[in-house]
Amino acid sequence: MNPGRTPQHCDVLVIGAGAAGLMCALTAGRRGRVVQVIDHANKPGKKILMSGGGRCNFTNTGTSAANFISANPHFCKSALARYTPADFIEMVERHRIAWHEKELGQLFCDISSKLIVRMLLDECQQAAVRIRTDCAVEGIERGADGFRVRTGHGLFHCASLVIASGGLSIPSMGASGFGYEVARQFGHAVLPTRAGLVPLTLSGRHQERLADLSGVALPVEARCNGQAFRNFMLLTHRGVSGPAILQISSYWQPGDDLRLDLLPGHDPLQWLRDMKRERGTSELRTVLAEVMPKRMAQRLCEHWLPDRPVRQLDEPQLKQAAALLADFPLVASGTEGYRTAEVTLGGVDTRQVSSSTLESRQVPGLYFVGEVLDVTGWLGGYNFQWAWASGHAAGQAA
Ligand code: FDA
Numbered sequence: 001m002n003p004g005r006t007p008q009h010c011d012v013l014v015i016g017a018g019a020a021g022l023m024c025a026l027t028a029g030r031r032g033r034v035v036q037v038i039d040h041a042n043k044p045g046k047k048i049l050m051s052g053g054g055r056c057n058f059t060n061t062g063t064s065a066a067n068f069i070s071a072n073p074h075f076c077k078s079a080l081a082r083y084t085p086a087d088f089i090e091m092v093e094r095h096r097i098a099w100h101e102k103e104l105g106q107l108f109c110d111i112s113s114k115l116i117v118r119m120l121l122d123e124c125q126q127a128a129v130r131i132r133t134d135c136a137v138e139g140i141e142r143g144a145d146g147f148r149v150r151t152g153h154g155l156f157h158c159a160s161l162v163i164a165s166g167g168l169s170i171p172s173m174g175a176s177g178f179g180y181e182v183a184r185q186f187g188h189a190v191l192p193t194r195a196g197l198v199p200l201t202l203s204g205r206h207q208e209r210l211a212d213l214s215g216v217a218l219p220v221e222a223r224c225n226g227q228a229f230r231n232f233m234l235l236t237h238r239g240v241s242g243p244a245i246l247q248i249s250s251y252w253q254p255g256d257d258l259r260l261d262l263l264p265g266h267d268p269l270q271w272l273r274d275m276k277r278e279r280g281t282s283e284l285r286t287v288l289a290e291v292m293p294k295r296m297a298q299r300l301c302e303h304w305l306p307d308r309p310v311r312q313l314d315e316p317q318l319k320q321a322a323a324l325l326a327d328f329p330l331v332a333s334g335t336e337g338y339r340t341a342e343v344t345l346g347g348v349d350t351r352q353v354s355s356s357t358l359e360s361r362q363v364p365g366l367y368f369v370g371e372v373l374d375v376t377g378w379l380g381g382y383n384f385q386w387a388w389a390s391g392h393a394a395g396q397a398a
Contacts, residue, residue: 006155010036010130012398013149013158015178017131019387020370021121021164022120027395028160029127036158037124038135041174045117045176047166056113058092059388060381061087067382069187069250070375071191075350076386079358080373084254085385095119106380112215140182146353146365160365160398161181164391167344168193174236175338179348181371186363189349190375195341199241200258203333209303221261222248235296239332242326246379249335250345256375260328260337262300269322272310276318280311284321304328343383346376355396356388367394 012028013386014021017039029035037044048056060067065077089107092099097119098110109115124131138150140161147161165179175232180190202210213235221230222244234242263271275287284305288297301307305321313321335341348368352361358373360366369390377383 003045007155007157007349010034010158011154012036012160012162013038013139013156013166014040014162015149015182016164016166017041017133018164018166018370019045019120020166020382020391021162022124022248023388023391024162024164024367024369024395024398025129025391026120026123026127027131028063028398029124029394029395033160033398034158035124035129037073037131038137038149038153039131039133039174040136040176044086044131044133045120046173047170048117048120048384049113050170051080051107052381053108054113056116056236057087057102057108057381058099058113058116058382059107059385060105060210061085061101061107063382063385067378067380068375068386069120069196069345069356069377072349072350072374075353075355075373076375078355079389079393080186080385083358083382083389087392088385088388091119091123094124104317104380108338118270131287137178140185142186142363142366151348159252160367160371161264161371162367162394164369165372167346167347168338169198169312171338175344179368182231183348183368183372186360186366187357188352188360188362188368191346191349193336193344193346194253195338195343196343196345196376197246198249198335199236199239199340200245200249200252200332201239201334201336202331204331205332207239207333209299211237213295213299216295218262218292218296219264220244221264223259223261224248224252224256227251228334230261233260238336240330243379247341250343250376250378252332253333254332258330258332260330262296262325262328264398266291266310268325270371271353272313276310276313281309284308284310284313300333300339333374338346342379343373344371347372350374356393358394359397369394369398 011033014037146159220233229247231240231244285301372385
């Protein structure tokens, strides 16, 4: 602790001991740079700890630029190419952390995400990186010889300053708009932010008709603004969640048309015709309950589909029912917001940042890494891969 005015010197000061900040710190430390990390939270890597249901979906083997949303879609390519999922897997294996692939290239720890934080802290220690938690930043000034950062733990002086303070999601875990304020202070544009990978809320009739199905899950294809994700949807008390909805939420904004294919992988018209021929006396709700949860089938037939034996449906009615099953309009009223969102869309405009070093194009020595930037991944380990890759790129340059 150094509450006085004598600055504590380091080559690289990283603000934010999350995924990107720790990776940047250990990379710069390995190069022999004197690195200090500070964080206002009481311990490092809090989001890593809570990620992936406690098992951290730490990367995705299929990561490419196509899995990210940004106003500048090419920006992430350089860093992603220079630090790949295989590079992170190599570190995980070196630390003897057991892992498994769940689905679609998503890699999880077998035991606990604590092991990922432990690994990063061990690597930082080996690289002589110093870490201070409970350390709030009070102000940043730039002089001819670098940056002066005033904190509750005294004054720090550094040649390179790395902003790794993340986005706005889960404020209870230490998330803050700090990085955006620093960006603006140094003349950077910040693109509008909104919650991503977030449950959607319903209101009005949809809410009334579906709220008591909370807990029911079914496979769907969720479609919005030219994007489609096939996975599970979960009905909740307030609306809809589950991987298909979280994914599409990053492409949805209030007022946008959101559609669900409730029988993904089926041709619903052909299927209904087959049912009429083979099971004509059965109620539509009964045959539907064989391809989706019974309560959902019942609810659809109470409010949206004809509640009759299938043989009583003529061809136009079959077509109408098939169209609804394949293209169900879901009227979302909003999102659950940053309280539950996994990520923040938007952020520091990447057009003023070097894609190879992550250094500001306007302020030499200032770097932005991780989620604070306008680079947001899909659900499935992509966001951590971006944090590792961008942290690594800056750590090699800072
Ligand atoms: P991150 O948020 O990790 O770290 C920022 C750090 O900066 C924090 O330690 C914070 O305390 C600190 N900070 C903020 N303001 C500060 C200030 N003013 N002063 C000092 N320090 C400050 N992704 C994925 O790929 N796989 C997964 O399994 C999951 N799971 C998941 C679950 C949940 C519940 C959430 C909320 C998110 C995920 N994610 C995820 C997303 C992933 O956690 C996220 O994209 C990365 O943690 C971003 O890494 P950063 O280092 O950029 O920010």
